[in-house]
Amino acid sequence: MQPRRLRGFQDIAGAQARTLAAVEDCARAIAERHNVSEIRIPALERLDLFQHSSGETSDIVEKQMYAFVDRDEAETTLALRPEGTPGVVRAYIEAGMDRSEPEQRFYYVGPMFRRERPQKGRFRQFSQFGVEIFGRADAATDAELMIMVDELRRELGLELNFEINSLGDGECRPRFRQAVLEYGRAHLGELCEDCRNRLERNPLRLLDCKIDVKLAESAPRSQDYLCEHCRAHFATVRELLADAGVAHTVNPRLVRGLDYYTRTTFEAISIAVGAQSAVAAGGRYDGLVEALGGAPVAGTGFAIGVDRLALALDAARFAAHADAAIAALGDAALRRAMSLATALRGRGLRVEVLAPGRGLKALMRRADRIGARYAVIIGDDELARGAVTLRDLAASTQTEVAERDLAATLAAARAAARA
Ligand code: HAM
Numbered sequence: 001m002q003p004r005r006l007r008g009f010q011d012i013a014g015a016q017a018r019t020l021a022a023v024e025d026c027a028r029a030i031a032e033r034h035n036v037s038e039i040r041i042p043a044l045e046r047l048d049l050f051q052h053s054s055g056e057t058s059d060i061v062e063k064q065m066y067a068f069v070d071r072d073e074a075e076t077t078l079a080l081r082p083e084g085t086p087g088v089v090r091a092y093i094e095a096g097m098d099r100s101e102p103e104q105r106f107y108y109v110g111p112m113f114r115r116e117r118p119q120k121g122r123f124r125q126f127s128q129f130g131v132e133i134f135g136r137a138d139a140a141t142d143a144e145l146m147i148m149v150d151e152l153r154r155e156l157g158l159e160l161n162f163e164i165n166s167l168g169d170g171e172c173r174p175r176f177r178q179a180v181l182e183y184g185r186a187h188l189g190e191l192c193e194d195c196r197n198r199l200e201r202n203p204l205r206l207l208d209c210k211i212d213v214k215l216a217e218s219a220p221r222s223q224d225y226l227c228e229h230c231r232a233h234f235a236t237v238r239e240l241l242a243d244a245g246v247a248h249t250v251n252p253r254l255v256r257g258l259d260y261y262t263r264t265t266f267e268a269i270s271i272a273v274g275a276q277s278a279v280a281a282g283g284r285y286d287g288l289v290e291a292l293g294g295a296p297v298a299g300t301g302f303a304i305g306v307d308r309l310a311l312a313l314d315a316a317r318f319a320a321h322a323d324a325a326i327a328a329l330g331d332a333a334l335r336r337a338m339s340l341a342t343a344l345r346g347r348g349l350r351v352e353v354l355a356p357g358r359g360l361k362a363l364m365r366r367a368d369r370i371g372a373r374y375a376v377i378i379g380d381d382e383l384a385r386g387a388v389t390l391r392d393l394a395a396s397t398q399t400e401v402a403e404r405d406l407a408a409t410l411a412a413a414r415a416a417a418r419a
Contacts, residue, residue, distance in 0.1 A: 008116070008124030010307070015319040019310045020127060022318050023156065024109050027129040027304060030151045031107040034144065036131055039106040041087040043113075047077040053086035053288055055259025057202035064114040080113035083258070084130040084303060085285070086292075092134055093294035102297045103135035109306070121276030121308045130303035131282075134289065137298035139233045142264040142284060143240035145302050149268050149280045150246045152304070158312055160279065162241070162248035164266040166234040167204075167255060168226050169286065173262065176225035180204055183219050190215060204255045221252040230263055237264055260285040264300070272312035279309040323349040323410050325367035328356055329379040337378055340388075340403065347407045349414065368393060373413060376406065 005011060012020060028038075047067045054060045060082045067079040081087055088106055097104050109129045116122055131148065133141055146162055153160045168176055181203040188196060192211040199206065207216050226234065241248055248266075256265045265283035273279065282302025289297040324344065328337035334356045341351045352370060354363045360377070367375040377389040377398075388406060391398040401409055 006124070008118035008122075010123060010125070015315040016310070018318040018320055019313055019315045020306055023152075023304070023306050023310050023313070024127070024129055026155050027152055027306075028107070028109070030148050030155070031131055034105070034148055036105040036107045036133070039088060039091060039108050040110075041081075041084065041091050041108060043081055043111060044078050045081055045087055045090065047079040049086050049090055049292075050079055050082060052292060053089065053258075053260055054083060055202070057198045057205065058258050060114060060257065064116055066113045066115060082114045083112055084108050084110070084128055085132060085258075085260070085288075085301060088130070088132045088301075089288055089292055089294075089299065092132075093289060093292055097134070098289055098294035098297045102295065105131075105133050107131045119276065121273045121305075121311055123307055126308070127306035128303040129306055130301060132299060132301035134299050135297050136300065137286065139236035139264075140240055141300055142233075142237045142266075143244065143246075145282060145300060146241060146246055146248070146266055146268075147244050149302065149304065150244070152280075153268070156309075156313060158270060158279075158309070159272065160268045160270055162246060162266060162268055163251040163254055164237070164241075164248050164264065165222060165251055165254035166226060166230055166237075166263050167222050167261055167265060167283075168230045169262050172225050172227035172230055173222075176220065176222050177203060179220040179225060180206060187215055202259065205257070207253045207255045208257070216253055222255075223250070223252055233263055256281065256283060260288040260291070262286045266302070270309070270312045273308055276308060278305070279312065280304040319371070320350065322352050322370050322372040323414055324351050324374045324376045325363075325370060325372035326351065326353045326376045326378065327360065327363040327367065328353065329360065329377070331356075333378040333380070333383055336383060336403075337376075340376070340378075340406065344407055344410065347411060349407065349410050364391075364393075373417065374410060 051061055064082060065079045067077055070076045070078050092098060092104060111125050112128050113125050115124055118124060131145060167173055184199045184203050184206050192209060195206045195209050195212055206212060207219055209216055254265050254267060261283045263284040267278045268280040269277045270279045280302055284300040286298045288299055326337045326341055328334040337353050341353050344351045354366055364375060372393060375391040375393055382388050387400050387402050389398055390401045
């Protein structure tokens, strides 16, 4: 039997893995600059956590969960997390922070699982980098989240369009929901099967239906139903985004696929990814902490689809090249090579000691294949002189360099290549 990976799952290595790591590192640094701290939460939770937060009628819960009954804990149905928000909210409540210190700022990064139909940019396991901020009901926090994504856009050199909307709050959202429900009922015969089935339970999903596009266009718009507070909140978000130079458009159909959103919702869209173009998305979820048994604390956040965002980047930019491949010709040379490599790595250089026991030609082939800038050759003669032969693999030239000068020579070459 030859094992094969599952459909929608990926093996990621080399430049592609480095691209993902670069996105995650960049997002992490930005979050830390915004005084957001890391939280690590389990990949496995009870299924009902997601039913009560992401929503019974969300596609995620209805169709996409990897759920199973735990053999040890009888009757407990578990699920691989399809998103990070519910777990973070659970952890926040479980630690009692909603009562002791409600204002908290968390980020997380890790794999999420959704049994979706795989296509470009859509996987069944994918990495999300998410931020969740609790205890801040102000518009500045919503704006700050989008500013973080915009900083990522700038630092990675991406083109992104921000789309935003407001769904209203406990006061005005019900009126909007009712209006969409009545609109849906009036057009019941024209709705697609999904929208018809969930109309009474979740009418807002009609607005972002990929099939009923025409109907959605003339459906009621949340903007027209916002109460005064929500209208002011949304206007402030937009003003603060404009101040920060974050270009955005209002998309009245942006209701998002998850049930917990109130007020601000947003997506960051990349034109480089194709159909699956939302590379980050989020919004406010002021009722969620309370709905999961906590205190009435405001919440707002977003998640970046790391794999999807990485597709918009040129992986070649992130390819790694060894500064040096060390070829040791003989046992004594190998021992010197090992200690030299340690010293070079201590200076931050990327170094591989090539497999011993092979001829120089084979060793140089390997050095070429790993894209090393230099081969460092150590034979008996070099050993005796306390030197190495340094071969520039691109220029095919070589010189002898004293061992003590090697690190400085390689570091200078690296700096010159970067300049
Ligand atoms: P979401 O829109 O479901 O929101 O996912 C956020 C991002 O994750 C998407 O914009 C996309 O880039 C990426 N993503 C989602 N599904 C896939 C997939 N199958 N393959 C690849 N990438 C995918 C949430 O998950 C919310 N928890 C975001 C949030 C945090 N809202 C408030 N706080």
